[in-house]
């Protein structure tokens with residue numbers, strides 16, 4: 110089944126060790142060891158020894174079960190099944206359906222391991238279940254004790270890899286915020302209207318089963334209208350959500366959440382301590398892709414899975430925010446600020462929302478045909494090349510104009526495994542089937558504790574949202590002069606004239622299929638300003654737009670990429686649109702400055 114060798118790992122001092130057998134394979138013995146690196150399986154077959162490892166960082170949880178009583182009704186369900194249904198042979202320890210005559214205890218271990226894709230080159234993550242059946246003892250209680258010992262050790266190893274204060278399912282122990290935290294739940298905010306409107310189904314069908322496997326305790330809120338998430342997080346008690354505040358939707362709903370948090374008086378503590386997450390269900394989904402790109406995770410095959418695994422692992426990585434000052438408001442942005450071509454496409458294609466991310470392609474063609482230019486002034490503080498962080502390949506692709514390719518994910522530990530299969534091992538003689546569990550909002554196994562119904566949810570645009578007094582925005586003070594005052598002359602450069610677009614980006618991706626700033630990292634303190642002035646030919650512009658998916662647009666000479674720490678944009682025409690994180694804002698001028706590593710996002714960070 111697995112052929113990856115890891116003898117060094119097997120030689121590590123094990124925390125637990127046991128020998129298991131597989132009935133169907135005579136003369137095959139598995140010596141299973143649990144070490145700090147993960148689960149080592151040493152297979153001995155007719156004198157041949159193979160050692161395989163399931164890395165701890167790939168294991169998300171485990172669960173003890175016992176045999177289910179067999180009845181005529183469920184007899185047929187005992188056949189092996191590849192569906193995501195509960196294993197019909199086992200039940201929870203306290204179930205009324207348990208088989209009192211079977212003394213075995215089962216431990217199900219859930220892992221999501223890297224696997225090479227057969228069709229496309231690259232990798233993906235696939236679910237793997239390892240079933241250990243304990244029946245060396247004569248009594249069920251003793252076998253269950255043994256299974257529990259393994260479960261506790263695995264759980265301990267999983268949780269100790271996070272920061273102990275803020276990992277899901279664990280109670281924090283020290284510090285001012287931690288002592289206030291009573292529970293480390295995850296709070297999911299679902300936008301049922303994001304993307305093509307499938308967020309709720311995606312959460313129920315693809316996220317909840319993984320949360321259940323990982324034993325994550327969580328609450329849910331389904332938004333009812335635009336600004337609902339923002340209003341909620343502004344006043345919500347966050348002390349219990351040490352596991353994370355996760356949006357199930359697009360970048361727009363995360364923008365609402367971040368800005369809602371910044372409207373809290375305790376913003377500083379909350380933004381520092383709360384881990385933000387995103388399960389991509391929107392149209393653009395730039396941040397989810399940027400997080401995977403930063404940590405070389407194989408995102409495209411299954412973005413929802415990869416992002417959910419980030420949540421259950423519970424590890425946070427710092428992320429830059431940008432403080433945006435307009436004539437009337439302050440915003441905190443994590444992705445981009447746009448003016449001109451790309452913002453027009455983003456906002457105007459909204460009417461094609463029903464067709465998903467294709468709307469951007471269709472509208473790009475339309476805008477290219479009816480190309481517009483806008484008058485304005487752009488001022489910025491350039492970051493000198495010697496102060497730029499090194500790119501992923503050791504240089505700056507923008508400065509050298511070399512194409513930065515996506516870095517391949519690490520080579521697979523299991524190149525020829527058929528994961529998605531299960532490995533069933535036992536201390537004596539029978540083989541069990543895999544357990545592919547499915548859960549729902551209403552499942553008893555689910556640890557969901559609050560479900561705020563979205564009955565009456567309606568689609569409302571920002572302008573239709575219920576009117577309320579504008580709350581005060583807190584956050585770090587600006588280092589820039591007020592927008593109404595002139596900028597200092599010394600370190601500010603100025604471009605004036607006609608522009609096709611200005612797009613300021615601080616993550617690698619502004620949409621899942623748009624590698625806008627290949628060298629950008631989650632927390633590098635750099636805003637990449639892409640400036641295209643009037644005069645560019647349509648052919649070059651087309652080349653630019655086509656290159657966005659791979660990052661080759663950085664080679665178009667007419668598109669300048671400037672690393673900056675702050676900028677001011679003053680459009681001189683009031684017909685132009687400005688977007689912040691893809692959301693349209695109503696003001697005409699703005700200035701922005703980067704605040705390095707201000708927020709924390711859930712990411713697969715080793």
Ligand SMILES: Nc1ncnc2c1ncn2[C@@H]1O[C@H](COP(=O)(O)OP(=O)(O)OP(=O)(O)O)[C@@H](O)[C@H]1O
Nearest residue numbers: 303304333334358359360361362391392393394568
């Ligand atoms: N229940 C709701 N009904 C209508 N609009 C909502 C609701 N909840 C949130 N919104 C608004 O929907 C907008 C879009 O949401 P979201 O970002 O989740 O999806 P998207 O725009 O499809 O994705 P992306 O931002 O990645 O392109 C947000 O501006 C948000 O304010």
